[in-house]
Amino acid sequence: MSHAQARGFAKILGVSLADVLAHAGVLEDEEAQQLAPSYSESDVAPYVPRPAEAAKFAAIARALGENSAELNLWRVKGLALSLAGYLPGDFLLVDATRSELVRSGDVVIAHKYGRNGDYATLLRRYEPPVLISASGDPTEQRVDVVDGRNVVIRGMVIACWRWP
Structure with a gap:
């Protein structure tokens, strides 16, 4: 795919260019992170x-x-x-078709949008109508209200594992 096509896909899908290129297998994780500074958060x-x-x-x-x-x-x-057992480096299998079917207690991937159009991708437990973290780090202990505009659930985690 050309760069212009990738930008078109990103715009239509409402995701970053890095997201499209990473999912297409064009970029490694490190390259995608350089293109998408919002991933640092x-x-x-x-x-x-x-x-x-x-x-x-x-x-x-x-x-x-x-x-x-x-x-x-x-x-x-x-x-x-981390207090729920999800540690840096773990792999997650996420089903995007289940974003509308999540129930209380499900672990989800969500986007939290900023004022400048940037966003952070969150890993949280869903307790309607909010997303809750479970971390020993006080800076990670946040509650975000899922409103379908500023905070949007993108998929449900269906599996997690770690490899040495």
């Missing part, structure tokens, strides 16, 4: 598996009985849910 970042890893991740999804075309792989960056 985020709890998670998209993860694009290398070809050798892709089969492993697909096998995990199949083992879970997940066939959704909207499964995305993310990697935990922050400590927002």
Whole structure:
């Protein structure tokens, strides 16, 4: 895809250019983070598996009985849910089709939009109508109200694992 096409996709989908390029497999995580400074404040970042890893991740999804075309792989960056066992470096399998179906207690990926159009990607537990962190770090202990405009749920975490 050309750079102009990638920008078009980003605009239509309402995501960053780095997001589109990372999901397309064009960028590594570090390159995506350089293009999207908002990820520096985020709890998670998209993860694009290398070809050798892709089969492993697909096998995990199949083992879970997940066939959704909207499964995305993310990697935990922050400590927002560290007391719930989600640690930096952990992999997350997220189903974007379940963003409207989340229930109390579900772990979700959400976007929190700023005034300048930037956003942070949050990893939180959903307790309607808010998102709650579970961290020993006082700066991570925030509650965000899901309003569908400033804070929007983007998907539900269906699996988490860590590899040495």
